[in-house]
Amino acid sequence: MTLPRTAVKLYEDGYTALAVLVLSVIAVVPALVLCSIFALAVPLRQSQWRPWLVPSGRFLFALSPWAMAEVFIIGVIVSLVKIGSMAHVILGASFWSYVGFVICFTAALSSLDRLSVWREIERSSP
Amino acid sequence: MTAFPARSAAVEGLACCHVCYKLAPEAIHSCPRCGSALHLRAPDSLQRTLALLITASILYIPANLLPIMTTEQLGRSIDSTILGGVILLIDMGSYPVAAVIFIASVLIPIGKLFMMFWLCWGVHQNHMTSQRQRTSLYRITEFIGRWSMVDVFVVTVLVVLIQLGGVIRIDSGPAAIAFGALVIVTMLAAESFDPRLIWDARGDRDG
Numbered sequence: 342m343t344l345p346r347t348a349v350k351l352y353e354d355g356y357t358a359l360a361v362l363v364l365s366v367i368a369v370v371p372a373l374v375l376c377s378i379f380a381l382a383v384p385l386r387q388s389q390w391r392p393w394l395v396p397s398g399r400f401l402f403a404l405s406p407w408a409m410a411e412v413f414i415i416g417v418i419v420s421l422v423k424i425g426s427m428a429h430v431i432l433g434a435s436f437w438s439y440v441g442f443v444i445c446f447t448a449a450l451s452s453l454d455r456l457s458v459w460r461e462i463e464r465s466s467p
Numbered sequence: 468m469t470a471f472p473a474r475s476a477a478v479e480g481l482a483c484c485h486v487c488y489k490l491a492p493e494a495i496h497s498c499p500r501c502g503s504a505l506h507l508r509a510p511d512s513l514q515r516t517l518a519l520l521i522t523a524s525i526l527y528i529p530a531n532l533l534p535i536m537t538t539e540q541l542g543r544s545i546d547s548t549i550l551g552g553v554i555l556l557i558d559m560g561s562y563p564v565a566a567v568i569f570i571a572s573v574l575i576p577i578g579k580l581f582m583m584f585w586l587c588w589g590v591h592q593n594h595m596t597s598q599r600q601r602t603s604l605y606r607i608t609e610f611i612g613r614w615s616m617v618d619v620f621v622v623t624v625l626v627v628l629i630q631l632g633g634v635i636r637i638d639s640g641p642a643a644i645a646f647g648a649l650v651i652v653t654m655l656a657a658e659s660f661d662p663r664l665i666w667d668a669r670g671d672r673d674g
Contacts, residue, residue, distance in 0.1 A: 350627045351639060359644045362651070363623050366616065395501050399486055406654065409616050415567065416620025422564045423556065423621070424629060459487035463500050 343435060344368060366409040371446060374408050377401040378449060385461045394462045405450060410443045471667055477507045485509065509661035513587055519656035520583050526649040527576060534640035536622050541635075548642065549573065549618060572618040572646070579608050579615075579653055583660065590664045601665045609657045615650045619643055 344367065351360035377397040384391045417439075421430055471477035482493040487501040498505050509515075534546035547555065549572050556565035582604055589601060622643050629637040 347623045347627045351623060354626070354639060356639055356644055359619070359623070359639065359647055362647050363619065367620070399501055399503060402486055406613070406658070409613055412613055412616045413620045415571075415614075416617045417624055419564050419567055419617060420621045420624040420628065422561050423559075423625065430628070456488055459489065459500060462487075463489075 344439075366407055367413040370404055371408040371410045371442075374401060374405050374450070375446065377404070378453065381458060381462075382453075385458070385465060388461070388465045390465045390467050394465070398458060398462055402455060408446070408450075410439075411447050414440060414443050471507070475666075477667075480507075482507050508663060508667075509659060512659060512661040512664060513590060515659040516583065516656050517587055519652050519659060520580060520587070523576075523649050523652040523656060524580055526645050526652060527580070530576075530642050530645040530649050533642040533645065535618065535642040535646065536625065536640050537638045539636045539638070546640065549646070552618075568618060568621070571614050575611050575615045576649060576653065579612055579657075582608050583653070583656055586660065586665070590667075598665050602662055605657075605660065605662045605665070612650065612654045612657055615653075616647070619647045619650070 345364070348360040348364035351357075351363065377400050380391075380393055380397045381401065384394065417436070424430065476483065476490060480493050481490050482505040483490055484498040484501060484503060484505060486503040487498060489498055489500045491499055491505060493505050493507050496505055497503065531549055533548070535549050535552065536547055538545045538547065549568075553565050553569045553573070556562075556568060586601060586605060586608075622639050625637050626639050629635055
């Protein structure tokens, strides 16, 4: 089982909306959030102005509540316990890398201070 | 909401940007720093929040009554609802997991709905007491909402994981989509509620 497979299966079962929702909150939104953090943090660290700073800042703070990677991990753990009695499950490399991703991602998001990001953007603006 | 507390920024015509928190005169309509629209308070906050809350309450019914997943075992198919899943977990002896699911999919959604309704009612009635508790209550509702998604994720993982040919197979049920929508709608409701409205009720007393 892989992450995209979950969405494909839901889609095949006729739950298109659910497939889109799940794939968005566990994969697409975290990826977009991650990209916008990079787009903000790298230029701001060097106090450089980039034309995309303001739009990616707005994008990031609008999107970040919808990244639910950490909730998904709890969901995976719960389902592992649920089927632990009827089947033997071998965790693949993806599980551990997703756990690592969630830890780093959550840490990155919580150390990102909204006020100081915007203050930095303002300071670096020409 | 026309009466703002004395000495508040709103009285001076200053608005705090919803996106970047910059304080700017409301008269210029868009934030000088990030360009988003400026409002003294979130527009129609109470109406939007209430509309979303009512939607969420309606979604709560199918989310709990319809099966969230169907287990087909040796040709026998069993529908299980959210509560049914919790009871099954208790029978299996996995109390911690049962508690996680019960808290995330039963307590949090219903608690959040009640708390948000209570906050809206308090703002509507201009209650002047316990604003600090109300504000922290709002913070809690905003923070816990996302955790209700756990059950939707559990179902999505199970339907893919359990496909052992004809022996056992799990399909997602209609409650999963209702529940996912419920979580989204309550998150939107929390977002559209402006917690500053809680403090605006102080207006008459300080002024």
